[in-house]
Amino acid sequence: MTEKSSSEAIRERHASAQARATDDRAFAAWIDGETYETDETVSTYDPVVDEQITSVSVCDASDVEAAVEAAWDAYEGEWNGTSPPERSRLLFEWIDALKGQVDELALLECLDTGKPITDARAEVEGAIDTLEYYASACRTQTSKTIETGDNLHLYTRHEPYGVVGQITPWNFPIWAAAWKLGPALAAGNCSVLKPSATTPLTTIRMAQLSRDILPEGVINVIPGTGRKTGGPLVEHDDVRKVSFTGSVSVGEHVMKSAAEHIAPVTLELGGKSPFIVFPDADLETVVTAAADGIYYSTGEICDAFSRVLVHEDVASEFIERFVSRAKEYVLGDPLNEETTMGPLTSEEQFETVADYVDIGQEKGATLRTGGDRPSDPELADGWYVEPVVFTDVDNDMRIATEEIFGPVQTIQTFGSYEEAMKLANDTEFGLAAGIGTESTDIVHRAAADLEAGLVYVNEYGPILPDAPYGGFKQSGIGKDLGGEALDHYRQTKSVYVNLDDPTL
Structure with a gap:
């Protein structure tokens, strides 16, 4: 064709x-x-x-x-x-x-x-x-x-x-x-x-x-x-x-x-929600959770897991798996049942995401995948962008601190529980956070220490009408x-x- x-x-x-x-x-x-x-x-x-x-x-x-x-x-x-x-x-x-x-x-x-x-x-x-x-x-x-x-x-x-x-x-x-x-x-x-x-x-x-x-x-x-x-x-x-x-x-x-x-x-x-991957986490489970958390709805979601914080002992394997997972998303016509990622909702949001991809690279982050428009000619007129993964990210970079509202994932590493909490809470936002671990002790301690109104464990979501939804700090009242x-x-x-x- x-x-x-x-x-x-x-x-x-x-x-x-x-x-x-x-x-x-x-x-x-x-x-x-x-x-x-x-x-x-x-x-x-x-x-x-x-x-x-x-x-x-x-x-x-x-x-x-x-x-x-x-x-x-x-x-x-x-x-x-x-x-x-x-x-x-x-x-x-x-x-x-x-x-x-x-x-x-x-x-x-x-x-x-x-x-x-x-x-x-x-x-x-x-x-x-x-x-x-x-x-x-x-x-x-x-x-x-x-x-x-x-x-x-x-x-x-x-x-x-x-x-x-x-x-x-x-x-x-x-x-x-x-x-x-x-x-x-x-x-x-x-x-x-x-x-x-x-x-x-x-x-x-x-x-x-x-x-x-x-x-x-x-x-x-x-x-x-x-x-x-x-x-x-x-x-x-x-x-x-x-x-x-x-x-x-x-x-x-x-x-x-x-x-x-x-x-x-x-x-x-707004939000800039962290997902913390502890060294005991089941990597298959948390890679899926982190991907769902940033690529669902093309990342246009306020409680998106837009910052992954992964323990240095498992960082290499996590990054390799996560990049592969990002490449598996099927960008296509949203009317097709097999499509798993549609376009951004507007030209304005497309331009915003494109600008942040450029900013991330200019400030020294490593673009592991994504950021381009898909090559499929059928999608040429839509506001599509391939799922983005950045590594070598610091907490003072704009891509790590500002809400992008698009399919842009940043990955940082930590060495201790205390460092993880410091990185996670070092943000003006406090809507959501995620915890990836098999330890009940870590789950309950981290849930208490995280400055966020929602805490998801080993999954992204669900959101049920039975429980209150809202954030801390500049994420709302x-x-x-x-x-x-x-x-x-x-x-x-x-x-x-x-x-x-x-x-x-």
């Missing part, structure tokens, strides 16, 4: 998939239970062929105002009066609608982000599992009675904020939306959610599938840019709580803006997931009831 025909074949395949995914769909804002068109639109692109999938509405301050007003109307008119069992029933009904469209949602996610279709389907299922967790947790919320004396009845109430503002990132659109919406709705809030302008399609479709199930205005989706849409949302005086996932720099701005009207914030920000996330969407009230002796 010639280069031209290869390129034409993949373009035709993706054009057909795009038509199936978007046919008769209006990807506009979703406000007050219906599609809400705006004058301005932005295009979302398929990163495999760098062609437009569809155009999406861009919301401005007036549209944000309409969404916040619709959310308050829904909260005060109906949603605040629903009991936890009723909210749970409605959420499960919405979940059933989502389950009926798993293939459609997976295809949209695949096209919009470039994720392999198998990964996209797993992430749709993960989003649904998250919503199921909170639909169940909705019924288990309890208050507390505090023992005092016979003349006082003291108890607590947990009450929703009312309307919350939520901003999700471009790398895990549907899963991140579920992380935000699940606890917020279960706690009794209404949501105004801004997805990324780059990858908004599945979030909009999720909201559309709530039609005639959730009351109008409970979920509002306002696509657009951070400046035009996100800014007015977090600055809005009637948004009582803000949850943001994204970069540290934007998170700082969100926190400052929310502080202007004393709205509490949950921030899930508060938690997504788990029962703890419910607390971030509720306010606690203490009620003192003074009692007299009963009289007849």
Whole structure:
């Protein structure tokens, strides 16, 4: 097959998939239970062929105002009066609608982000599992009675904020939306959610599938840019709580803006997560874990294992195995089931990764493999980069300290437990960390010593809705997931009831 025909074949395949995914769909804002068109639109692109999938509405301050007003109307008119069992029933009904469209949602996610279709389907299922967790947790919320004396009845109430503002990132659109919406709705809030302008399609479709199930205005989706849409949302005086996932720099701005009207914030920000390979580790196991941790989702994941720290006694063999493993990834069309790595999501991210590969070599790190675009002519128009492995890396190099958000692995060595901990914690981030060892003693000691909100042992993941997810230091404030996330969407009230002796 010639280069031209290869390129034409993949373009035709993706054009057909795009038509199936978007046919008769209006990807506009979703406000007050219906599609809400705006004058301005932005295009979302398929990163495999760098062609437009569809155009999406861009919301401005007036549209944000309409969404916040619709959310308050829904909260005060109906949603605040629903009991936890009723909210749970409605959420499960919405979940059933989502389950009926798993293939459609997976295809949209695949096209919009470039994720392999198998990964996209797993992430749709993960989003649904998250919503199921909170639909169940909705019924288990309890208050507390505090023992005092016979003349006082003291108890607590947990009450929703009312309307919350939520901003999700471009790398895990549907899963991140579920992380935000699940606890917020279960706690009794209404949501105004801004997805990324780059990858908004599945979030909009999720909201559309709530039609005639959730009351109008409970979920509002306002696509657009951070400046035009996100800014007015977090600055809005009637948004009582803000949850943001994204970069540290934007998170700082969100926190400052929310502080202007004393709205509490949950921030899930960046990471530069270490995976520590101790000398007793099973190398086959930890090579797989470290590779999964940096090459899953093409490295565009905040808790990626982007720094491997390996004991000097096993470093040579580990590096040899890891480089071989990196070369095994199948870069290809994400629509093909056998593809294990898709493109980066955008040209901007491709340029960022390419710049870091150059920076690493300029500063003396050794590029063991990767960094080039694949030679397959079918992939020539996509934002592909071969998996990267750097060795001879120091902790003062930018590739070892800055979040790259791509398939770039750095490998460093250590000689003692103390040195490993010092290297691992020598970062401004603290989202995740990994431990590779067969020693229970090392596992528990290292888990205590690592400055990270998540610790994975001998694996990368899993991420379950049952446990809180969030980081230390500049990786964020508060938690997504788990029962703890419910607390971030509720306010606690203490009620003192003074009692007299009963009289007849």
